[in-house]
Amino acid sequence: MENQNVNAGSEARDGARPEQTWKLNVQGVVIESRFPQIVVRDALKLAGFDPDAGWIIVLKIAGEPRKEVELNATIDLTHPGVEKLRLTPRHINNGEAAGPCRRDFALLPQDEVHLDRLGLRWETIADGARRWLLLHSYPLPQGYTVGATDIAIEVPVSYPGAQLDMFYCHPHLALANGQPIPQVQCIESVTGIGFQRWSRHRPWDSARDNVGTHLALVDESLRREVER
Structure with missing residues (x-):
């Protein structure tokens, strides 16, 4: 609110x-x-x-x-x-030790600091020729049928010169009210798992934009659907 x-x-x-x-x-x-x-x-x-x-x-x-x-x-x-x-x-222990996080490639230092400050469990994964940032158990606003999802963001080799675009969710998201979500019908394989592609775009400024600003797009896109 x-x-x-x-x-x-x-x-x-x-x-x-x-x-x-x-x-x-x-x-x-x-x-x-x-x-x-x-x-x-x-x-x-x-x-x-x-x-x-x-x-x-x-x-x-x-x-x-x-x-x-x-x-x-x-x-x-x-x-x-x-x-x-x-x-x-700040400290969560459910009786199970989380597996080690993969760091197949480095993000910008400010990206890693930002993700750590958010308290997210995150990984960087090279899957063939594509590179992914994977955010585990990303919290969702009320209005979806699940409370959290894993989010994948493709990170081009030339990032931040090349932009971060769209994002991908697993499990696939649906609204609790049964209304359809537009532009999420395509499925993308990330490490063999089918992620729901959210086709959301914005202008990119390589001197200013980064993972943090792209997550603002993610948050706004997720919020917008439950407030329609």
């Missing part, structure tokens, strides 16, 4: 202006603030989360790369496109 300033109640009978509030989605819990800026720690408390429980905290702003924020960071709720804070436990 995007942040918005709202009128908290009708005007008082004496003509006083209604109090403004700003909203923020914190891991699915919508909180309201009487002030246009809020400290991350305070936002978590208002949403009922223990801020000292050891979270990876990611701020999502529409059209921008996700970024990890600290508990003492201040969020400007008037900033256009502020959507939500996503919380991920």
Whole structure:
């Protein structure tokens, strides 16, 4: 849910202006603030989360790369496109050790730092003549029949001079309301697994764009389908 300033109640009978509030989605819990800026720690408390429980905290702003924020960071709720804070436990142990991650080729240093800060398990895989960045258990917005998917992004040898384009999902995504998703009918094999191709494109600036900005396209594309 995007942040918005709202009128908290009708005007008082004496003509006083209604109090403004700003909203923020914190891991699915919508909180309201009487002030246009809020400290991350305070936002978590208002949403009922223990801020000292050891979270990876990611701020999502529409059209921008996700970024990890600290508990003492201040969020400007008037900033256009502020959507939500996503919380991920920093240490997860389900009784099974995750297999080693493949690193068949290196990404740009800023790409690797960005992915690590998001707390994602990721791999770089050479599959024949093609190279893939694979993101495991990528969280999805509500509205799909699954809560997470693996996402593959093809990385050309000449990246970042050559652009990152489209993305691919496994398991294949479907909307919970049964409506069809356009331009996802093609299937691409990645290491022998059929990934659903999402044909989504945008202009590319090799001096500015990278994995982080491409993930902003991924997030916007996934969000757009459930909000139609």
